[in-house]
Structures are given as C-alpha cells and as structure tokens.
Amino acid sequence: MTLPLLLAAGGAAAATPDWVRLAYLVAGICFVLALRGLSSPASSRRGNAYGMAGMGIAVVTTLVTHDLASLPEILVAILLGGAIGLTVARRIAMTAMPQLVAAFHSLVGLAAVLVAAAAFVNPGAFGLLDAGGQILTVSRIEMALGAAIGAITFSGSVIAFAKLNGSMSGAPILLPARHLINLGTIAAIIAMTIAFALSGAGGAGESPLFWIILVAAFAVGFLLIIPIGGADMPVVVSMLNSYSGWAAAAMGFTLGNTAMIITGALVGASGAILSYIMCRAMNRSFISVIAGGFGQDGGGGGDKGPALDRPYKAGSADDAAFLLGQADKVIIVPGYGMAVAQAQHVLREMTDLLKGKGVEVKFAIHPVAGRMPGHMNVLLAEANVPYDEVFELEDINSEFAQADVAFVIGANDVTNPAAKTDKSSPIYGMPVLDVEKARTTLFIKRSMGGAGYAGVENELFYKDKTMMLLADAKKMVEEIVKALD
C-alpha cells in the first residue's frame, strides 16, 4: 500500500487532515533536534535552526488550516510581539540573562492562561464540545490544569524577575503559616478542578469555577516564590522553566496537538533536570528550596565568632603578577562577583598575557557560579574565552593539586573547604572546588568583611598558602595586566 492511500484511509476517520497531524509531528521532532544540538557548542547553532524551522512549520500549518478572516489582526500581533522580542534580545546584557529568562517564562505562562480562557469561552472553535453542547469532561480537566499551571508560572516568574532584577529585595519574605496557606490553596485548586469537571451545567464560559481556579493559581505562584531567597533563584528559574513546559503540554492535551505535547514534555523535563542539577550543586533538597527561607539569618556554623582581626596575608598586584608569571599552570575560578565588577574582559587579557609567557591557563566553573545554570560559561564566552579552556567542577577538581596558582575572582562559597570538613556549616556537603590544593591561592575580594552569599565564613582566607588581593576585581586585574606587560 502506498503512503497517500494510507493517509487517505486515516483521513476519513479523523477531523484533522493527516498531513496537518504529520506537520505537527515534524515540528515536534525539530524541537527534539534543537535540544539535541546543544550537546556540543559545535552543533548547537544547527540545533537552534531546527528549533526555528519547527516553530515555522507549526505556525504556518495552523494558519493555513484555519479561517483566514482575522489574518490581518494576527499578523499585526505577530509583528508587534516579534519586534519587541527581537529588540529585547539584541539589547539585553549577558549578566541580565536570568531576569530575561524569568520574564520570558512569565509570558509563556500568561499565554497559556489566555489560550485556556479562550478555549473555555469558545470551546466550539477547538472542537471540545460533546453532542449536547457541553465541554467534554476530559477537556475541562485539561483546560483547568493548563490555566492553573500557566497562572502559577506567570505570577511566580514575575516575582522571580523582580528578585533577580533587584526591583524587589532578594531576602525571603516569610508569611506565618505559609506552608498551610500554600498547601490549602493547592488542595482547593484540585478540588475545584474536580468540581469543574463534574459540574453538569455550564457549556461555554458558564461555570464561574474556572475563573476562581485561575485567581487561586495566580495567588499560589506568588506565594510559592516570595519566601525563596536570592541564593536559590537558579533553582527557581529552572523550576519555572519546567512549569512553563507542563502548561504547554496541558494545552497540547486540550487541542490534541502533538507538537505542543512533545514540546511541553521536553521543556518540562529540561527544567526538572536543571532544577535537580542546581539542587545537587548546592547540596539542598528540592523540598527545602521550595519551602524557602534560606539565607535570611546570616548562616550559622562553628566558626562564627569575630573573624575580622584574624591574621591573613595580603598581597599587591605586583606580587600576584610575579606569582602568576612564574607559574606553569594557573586555574582561574570565576564567580558572579567577577561579572558584577565587569572584570571578565580584562581577565581574558590577563590570560592571554600569561599564555604568551607559556603558562597553562584553565577556567574552573562551579555549577552555581552564576545566577542561572551555565550562566558563567556564557559570560566567559562573551569575553572571548575559548570554550575548550573552560571546565566543569568534576572534570577539573583533581587538577588543582598540580596547579601552581588557583586564582579566585568574585567567588567565595564554592571554594569554602568548610563544605568538606565542618559538619555544622550550613553549606556542609556542597561540592566545592579544591582550590586549597594548589601551591598558592590568590583570592580577589573587595574587603575582609562580609561573608559569601550563604553568609558563611571562609577558612581559606587565613591559610598560609593564601594571598588575599583586597580590591575591586576589575581594578586589581587591570593592575596585574599592567605588571605583567
């Protein structure tokens, strides 16, 4: 039997033509290939092209198979949104990527809410009515779920955006009995979804339950994120990434659309895996992150006491330049402080000079070095650091023992040996970079006061092998560059 015959046979039974369903399947496969391309930087650009092709196929297929009466309005909406999106994408600073991603998540969430609401108001357009003119029970569950997850994604992402953008304090806001309120609201949403599904009366847009579910879900998203501290934002952004995927999948169920279901599952899985990786990198359980409250009390730990007057070894840019110039192997450990000081470009100049002197230079990245998964890699790539000189924690940690200099810039907690030795430390068990194993550790820090993000003292500062370079990161590296020249 030939393919067209098969297609024709199938087409008689289904409402949607088979070529349309195949087109959506192709779009879904393009999205799988888009993610697959990201397995290496070399194939990643082709992957992105697959993604765009998939989206093009999905949009064009939908447009040509539906009534074209409102095509002008639709094109205006696409052009308007597209222009805003392109402008933002061109202008955004790489340091602001976490905020941008949070903002984009909120848009996906809101779009899901709007689509679910449109399906509820005009179910006939989506083919969701039964013979009696009622919305199908299974469709009611799917649209309520899609709307609820979309709403949680939206309000949660807005709060995450505000915290990351500094428009709102990163400190956790703890309501009394917040767990009870959150669990109660979620339970109410589930109960209302069941009631909505079973309610006999109410066809298109009649049941008020749908709107109540929506409002409750907006509240949950808000309540879930406000108690989570700034240090846990990488997990939150990943988690919201996952939610936006599940929202798309739920809407895919409503429409019986393969492209949406495949994409939703991919994005949902992606966000969940990234959340897991971030939690593992901080040695925190997902539950404890969601429960919130971390980082508000300055941490505890066995070595709290007044640390300011403890002896430490301070050095100058010339000392640092000498040590770096004499080294055979230098490992640089960048943290978010480097990005805040905008020191990445001058840091790359420094590594170029060192390489010119025959020094082997590598970068060591902790998974939570930036504000979102992989953030530090993007910042280094922007400063033209070749990606094959940048290594992940597990790939480079054994090399510190052979390094002459470990150069820590703008990082703190991720180098703290207390995570390995001090059971009373709040960061105990977190995987850290073994910088203390290098012959010398150079540590750039603005001043001796002020602990890291987690509020924990770092014993490394007071070791004999450590030289503290107390200055603004960018200025210090600039001076080292001058001294090396």
Place this chain on the structure above:
Amino acid sequence: MDFISILSIFVLACFVGYYVVWSVTPALHTPLMAVTNAISSVIIVGALIAAAAAGSPLAKWLGLAAVALASVNIFGGFSVTQRMLAMYKKKERKG
C-alpha cells in the same frame, strides 16, 4: 485523537526529553533555557486557533493577546539563543 494515544505520545516524549537534556553539555545550560523558552511558545498554535475562530469576540481578543505574547518569546528566545551560541568559540590554533 483518543486520550490514550495522546498520553502515549506525552509519556514517550518525557523519556526522550530526559535523555536528550542529560546529554546537553553544562556549558550550554543557559542557551538550553533560552531555547526551551522559545519552543514552549509553540502554545501560539492554540492562540492562533482562538484568534482565527469566529463566534466569540472575547475569545478572539484573548487569542490575539496570546499570539502577541508568544511572538515576543519566539522571536526573543530564538534570537537571544543565537546571540549566545555565536559567542562560543574554540581556541584559535596559530597558523
């Protein structure tokens, strides 16, 4: 399509997602988030259906608003991903 067929596609896609995402190199986790953001805007399909359908002006406007929002994400997401990926370069071998 009946519910079980859709569910089968969904469950299998979750497995595909699981294995594909674990194979993504950690250096590209930020572009991964940006591109997943862009592709999750495939929800625009639903928005287009709502915007194109006759019968309810409210649903049409909801749909159009969703089309605009999803478009921000699609164009913004793919373009920012492309911008990031263009920055990843290998070591220059001196020739």
